[in-house]
Amino acid sequence: MTLPPGDDQHRPAAFDFGLSSPSASNGDEPLTRRNARRATVDSRSLAVPLLVTLLSVAVAGGAAFAGWYLVKTSEDQVKADSAQLCASLAETPGVLSQPGFGWPTDGADLATTLELMKGYQARWDSIAASAPPTIKPDATAVAAAAGIIVSGVETSKSIDRPTTLATMDGVTSQTAIPAWVDKYCD
Numbered sequence: 001m002t003l004p005p006g007d008d009q010h011r012p013a014a015f016d017f018g019l020s021s022p023s024a025s026n027g028d029e030p031l032t033r034r035n036a037r038r039a040t041v042d043s044r045s046l047a048v049p050l051l052v053t054l055l056s057v058a059v060a061g062g063a064a065f066a067g068w069y070l071v072k073t074s075e076d077q078v079k080a081d082s083a084q085l086c087a088s089l090a091e092t093p094g095v096l097s098q099p100g101f102g103w104p105t106d107g108a109d110l111a112t113t114l115e116l117m118k119g120y121q122a123r124w125d126s127i128a129a130s131a132p133p134t135i136k137p138d139a140t141a142v143a144a145a146a147g148i149i150v151s152g153v154e155t156s157k158s159i160d161r162p163t164t165l166a167t168m169d170g171v172t173s174q175t176a177i178p179a180w181v182d183k184y185c186d
Helices: 043-081 083-090 110-130 136-156 161-172 177-184
Strands: none
Touching (some): 043 083, 083 177, 110 136
């Protein structure tokens, strides 16, 4: 809509967005530094991001501490649960560094070797019974492999010492028992 020229009294008032030059506060007084509005930073525009940042750091730090604490207490519990396993393995120092974890291979007669093999199996059955749940399958696998070999020797009435040692070494080399002992046994 276009208004005819000279019709200023019917013209709508201009809406001031505060973009025009500031005028005096009461109309009489000229604009000075003292009565002019200062350009300042709103304190909320600094405080809110700072507060959000500090809260984020606090939450992340708290989560990291909680995670560390849970892992530490869990590791301490596993170490305590491993005490019996560690004690059993400490009865024969260096057994975990031997082939087949000390599988009997001496040149004794069949009956003596079979008894040594049964003793090995019984020992690993005992170790598996006292092992913590995480390492129990590995200890049970060693005992089970020994049981299978003992069964085969009893059935065949002969011993192939290199083959039985290779079989036991194959089983024991796949276990995590040495790493477990290094981590949880003193």
